[in-house]
Amino acid sequence: MITIVVAMGLDNEIGADNQLLWHLPKDLKYFKETTTNHPIIMGRKTYESIGKPLPNRTNIVVSKRKDWFEEGILIVGSVKEAIKFAKKIDEEIFIIGGGNIYEQTMDLCDKLQVTLVKTNLKADVFFPKISMKIWNKTEEICYEKDEKNEFDFCFQTYERKEAL
């Protein structure tokens, strides 16, 4: 099972200046619970934006850079290689971004775990359009903003139609 995990705004915006667009501790907690103990695959820019390996998960970072080494992460030269490695570790693999990696893996994954953030913000990276011809929304749980979470948001699950 390959699952994409993403938090996006109403216009599919996901990032600006190599940063996330919002502060939603509830979403970060959900992300941690979802991905802990499973391999996570990310692009080099997303890794740099996080700044360190995420604990209790095999961090697989895709990059074309040569002679790059960092403690605590596995660096691979292609998305295909990343998936090959991840499959050796676990049956559940999570793709955690960013935009570039999502575009290349959307057709390869079985499930989308989307946090839809109910806002429109200026961004320079976007998630691909989720086609209702291909995906079925199978779950949705919504929360209202509060003192710690600055926007209303919904946790949504999409599954591939032919897989149902």
Ligand SMILES: NC(=O)c1ccc[n+]([C@@H]2O[C@H](COP(=O)([O-])OP(=O)(O)OC[C@H]3O[C@@H](n4cnc5c(N)ncnc54)[C@H](OP(=O)(O)O)[C@@H]3O)[C@@H](O)[C@H]2O)c1
């Ligand atoms: N809202 C969310 O859920 C979420 C999640 C993750 C990230 N983000 C945001 O997304 C933004 C970053 O996304 P991005 O699209 O700019 O970058 P990205 O997808 O994180 O990383 C792109 C980099 O990955 C490497 N790469 C991609 N495809 C490759 C391939 N086929 N073979 C080898 N290397 C490959 C390249 O690294 P090299 O240049 O080193 O070769 C490329 O520059 C940030 O703003 C971040 O905060 C948002």
